[in-house]
Each structure stands twice: as C-alpha cells, then as structure tokens.
Amino acid sequence: MASVQPSAAALAPQRPSTAATLPSPSISPRVFPFPRTRARRLEVAARAMPWPHVLTVAGSDSGAGAGIQADIKACAALGAYCSSVITAVTAQNTVGVQGVHAVPEDFVGEQIRSVLSDMSVDVVKTGMLPSAGIVKVLCGSLRKFPVKALVVDPVMVSTSGDTLSGPSTLTIYRDELFPMADIVTPNVKEASKLLGDVSLQTISDMRDAAECIHKLGPKHVLVKGGDMPNSSEAIDVFFDGKEFIELRGLRIKTRNTHGTGCTLASCVAAELAKGATMLHAVQVAKKFVESALYHSKDLVIGNGPQGPFDHLFSLKSPLYKMGSLHKFNPNDLFLYAVTDPGMNKKWGRSIKDAVKAAIEGGATIVQLREKDTGTREFLEAAKACVDICRSSGVPLLINDRIDVALACNADGVHVGQTDMPAWEVRELLGPGKIIGVSCKTPAQAEQAWKDGADYIGCGGVFPTTTKANNPTLGFEGLRTVCSASKLPVVAIGGINAGNAGSVMELGLPNLKGVAVVSALFDRECVTTETRSLRSILMNACSKS
Numbered sequence: 001m002a003s004v005q006p007s008a009a010a011l012a013p014q015r016p017s018t019a020a021t022l023p024s025p026s027i028s029p030r031v032f033p034f035p036r037t038r039a040r041r042l043e044v045a046a047r048a049m050p051w052p053h054v055l056t057v058a059g060s061d062s063g064a065g066a067g068i069q070a071d072i073k074a075c076a077a078l079g080a081y082c083s084s085v086i087t088a089v090t091a092q093n094t095v096g097v098q099g100v101h102a103v104p105e106d107f108v109g110e111q112i113r114s115v116l117s118d119m120s121v122d123v124v125k126t127g128m129l130p131s132a133g134i135v136k137v138l139c140g141s142l143r144k145f146p147v148k149a150l151v152v153d154p155v156m157v158s159t160s161g162d163t164l165s166g167p168s169t170l171t172i173y174r175d176e177l178f179p180m181a182d183i184v185t186p187n188v189k190e191a192s193k194l195l196g197d198v199s200l201q202t203i204s205d206m207r208d209a210a211e212c213i214h215k216l217g218p219k220h221v222l223v224k225g226g227d228m229p230n231s232s233e234a235i236d237v238f239f240d241g242k243e244f245i246e247l248r249g250l251r252i253k254t255r256n257t258h259g260t261g262c263t264l265a266s267c268v269a270a271e272l273a274k275g276a277t278m279l280h281a282v283q284v285a286k287k288f289v290e291s292a293l294y295h296s297k298d299l300v301i302g303n304g305p306q307g308p309f310d311h312l313f314s315l316k317s318p319l320y321k322m323g324s325l326h327k328f329n330p331n332d333l334f335l336y337a338v339t340d341p342g343m344n345k346k347w348g349r350s351i352k353d354a355v356k357a358a359i360e361g362g363a364t365i366v367q368l369r370e371k372d373t374g375t376r377e378f379l380e381a382a383k384a385c386v387d388i389c390r391s392s393g394v395p396l397l398i399n400d401r402i403d404v405a406l407a408c409n410a411d412g413v414h415v416g417q418t419d420m421p422a423w424e425v426r427e428l429l430g431p432g433k434i435i436g437v438s439c440k441t442p443a444q445a446e447q448a449w450k451d452g453a454d455y456i457g458c459g460g461v462f463p464t465t466t467k468a469n470n471p472t473l474g475f476e477g478l479r480t481v482c483s484a485s486k487l488p489v490v491a492i493g494g495i496n497a498g499n500a501g502s503v504m505e506l507g508l509p510n511l512k513g514v515a516v517v518s519a520l521f522d523r524e525c526v527t528t529e530t531r532s533l534r535s536i537l538m539n540a541c542s543k544s
C-alpha cells in the first residue's frame, strides 16, 4: 500500500491573515469569551454542557456510505460529537473498492495525539486499520491517553469482498487490540477469519464464535448475523462472558446496506459515550441500523450492487421523529386501557378526557378503539391523544386503522385476525412502531411473531358484551396461548376488578397484563376505576 504525502499546497507557508493587512477598526475589537486563567477555565468547563464525544479511527470512503463518513453521520444522528483520525484513504463507490492509500503510521499517531491531548474523548471506535503498525500506534496512544470505552469493529473485508486489512494485522488485533476492547463487533465472515476460517452456519456456531473471541480479551462480543444465509431475520449474538443474548431484528430488503457495520459500531460508541450500558447501547444501535435501512430502502445512489443509506432519515420523515420513537417495553402491557365511543358518549366525555383520566389513574398503555367514529373526528381526537400520551410517556396505539395511526404518528396499532396482516402493517409503519395482534391459538401466536409483531392480545378470557361474536377462551385457552407464545401477551375480555387478580395470579409465562374496556370506561369515574384496578394487579403480582 502506498503512503500519502502531504500536498505542496499543504506544506506551503501560510498566507498572513487578511485581518493583519486591513486598517485597525475604529471600534474596539470583539472580545471572545475564552477564559484566560486556568481556574476560570475549569469553572466554565464545570458549567459547560457535556457533549458525548466519540473518536473514530478508521478509513475514508470516497462514496461516503461507510468508513469515517458513516461514523460521523451515525454519531451526529444519535447526538454525539465525532472527531476522526484517518488511517487510509480509499477510492470506492457502490461497485466496490478501487484503491487504498494507507496513511503513514506516524501520521496516524500524530492525528490521534492531536485529538486526545486536547479534547475530552469518551469513547474510541476503530474501523479500518490497514496495517499492523497502525494498530500498534493506536494501542500505544490508548495506553497514554485512556478513554472510557473502546469499540472495535474488526473491518477486514468490505461488504463488496475487497480486502481492507491484510493478514499481518490479525495477530496484533488478537494480541494487543482485543484485550483493550470493551466490545468487538465482527460479522460472521470476520468472526470466521479471526478464528482461522472456521465455518459459521448456525446461531449455535455464532455463539461458539462469540465465546472464542471473548477468550481473546474483549469484555463483550457481538457476532452480527446479517449475512447469515437462509435466515428471514437478522439475528446477532451478544455475549458478555456469562450470558448469550440473541438480538432479533427485521431483515430489510434493500440494496442499500453499504456501511451497516461501521454505523452499528459507531452507534454503540455514541450510546456508550452518552452513558448507556453495553447491552442497551447495542440494542439502540441495532434498532437504528434497522430503521435507517428501512427508511432508505428505495433510495438510489450509484449504479453498483451496494448503495449507501440515509443516516439522517429522521430529519426527513415526519412519521419517524426520533422524539416520538417509542421503544416497546413489554411491561407497558400491565394495565392496557382500550377506549369505546359508545361508553364515552353514554357518560358524556370526549375521547381525549377519557384517555387523560385513564392515564391519571395509572394506565400503562392506551388503545383508541373507535369503531363508529368518523375518520375526520377520529383523527382529530387521535392527534390530541398522541400529545397527551407522549407528554406522559404512555404509548398510544390505534385499533385497526393504519391510516389514522400514520396520520397522527401514533406509537403503533393493534390488529385482529381479519384486519390487515401484521407483516403488511410492519411494512407500512416501519420498525420503530409497536404492533399488537389478537390471537386465540398457538398457531396464530406463532404467525404474529413471524410477521414482526411486538405483542399479542389473547381473549376473551371471560364472556363480554363489548365485542360481539367473540368466543370465550377461559383460563385454559389463555394458558395454552401464553405457553406457546414467543411474544409478550396481554389478556382481554370481560376483565374487571373482581377477576383481574385471578388472571395475573395464574402466573402464566409471557402474560404481562390485562386489557380492559368496560370496567374502565363504562363507569362514572375512569380515574378511580383505573387506579383501583392497578392496585389489584399490583397486589396480585406481588403474590404470584
């Protein structure tokens, strides 16, 4: 690999600033508020707003889909500052890598020194490290200027199949860099290379690989399964030295996957810099990549087989503002309030007041089930309820109506067996939204999971007059579905203050809560009923 030499222009003496040649201004020059004494500087620093800071040590991608360019965009998208040390300049595009020009080792060292000696960097993330010498320089610098965490993305082969780091770096990766790392994030091809070209075909192989790489010294390992053949999901294996966690995601059909590895590692680094735990950082990173791929799936840049994706998709999409992204927490199903227009009319309250009251009483999630409300009125009310729920941190779902959910930017939808299939809903809503599916059988629960739902609603557990022609499953039916479900379950149908405790006391696997219509809304005071049901549920859970 050839070295980069500074251009003649870069080496030429600097032109004196134009300010020096201008006549002195008649007004006093502006005083910049840079504190002159050390004590004053420290005082200012103590009051200063912290800005999580990631330093990426990686290669430049001229096509800007991967490498340094991806790292900076990913960190920016997640609110972290990203400084950059360039280890190599690559000529690449959507077709592949046409050339690599490594930066001389001592100049890589100089860049690192410039950043780490001046700025307070929280996390260092590494990407393309083209030579063993550069890895050595990096390790030496990290010993001199320690940071809170080191994220190592062992970039060895580009997704187009081009070699970015020779075999000589393998040994030093294993001997010097990995023992310093808080996490190493190989894909299956890289994991295989790191372990001497072992074959990785199954999740169990990925677990074994994660364990072997962990023995090389990093605190955590994430083996990414995005490239695994014959898998309808993107499953990654996370290992912290004790426990294996399979992280499941959607496999987004798109050609725009260039730079996913760099982006994932940068997101992990950004989240760590913000103070997240490792598992949380990895979960956020995975969700971010999945969402970016989803929102970029139809973009076209370049003519080659692998295009870049849009890291800053949230700036564009009104449906996907980061602020409204409600990451699903199964415990939110604990007390699920489902509205009913007839009951609200009967008691003379608006949808908005009903939702406010339920939240005040302690509802943990709300569904607008407005079967007879006109679309325009429904949408207006839904928008108001989105505001109420968002300011209380309670997710708001829409029953049946994907169009209304999209228009009001709700947190998700609930659909039944005769509504739009969950996988089509997922296509429309994207990965950031919550999808619930009504299921009465294990087969339906299995399908809901395959379709990408987040939870299932199972019932009627007891007879109900709220939903016509709805067969009663009883405790046995609920037990059968809960035991088979891979998704969290909420029980529904005829649940009230008199029987809710007995449902939760069943202690069924996956049962996270109860969904209730009439026992909350066909009552005079929604807040009182919700409050009392919540305390019944809490008592029952403390017993079971």
Ligand SMILES: Cc1ncc(COP(=O)(O)OP(=O)(O)O)c(N)n1
Residues within 6 Å of the ligand: 336, 338, 367, 369, 399, 400, 414, 415, 416, 417, 419, 436, 437, 438, 456, 457, 458, 467, 490, 492, 515
């Ligand atoms: C939480 C929850 N579970 C089940 C249902 C029922 O949905 P569905 O089967 O689509 O019937 P309708 O509610 O549309 O009549 C639900 N709404 N919520």
Ligand SMILES: Cc1ncsc1CCOP(=O)(O)O
Residues within 6 Å of the ligand: 459, 460, 463, 464, 465, 466, 467, 470, 492, 493, 494, 495, 515, 516, 517, 518, 519
């Ligand atoms: C929507 C729905 N899905 C199954 S039962 C049911 C109605 C639940 O209403 P209630 O809580 O009043 O019995």
Ligand SMILES: [Mg+2]
Residues within 6 Å of the ligand: 399, 400, 414, 415, 416, 419
């Ligand atoms: Mg429905």
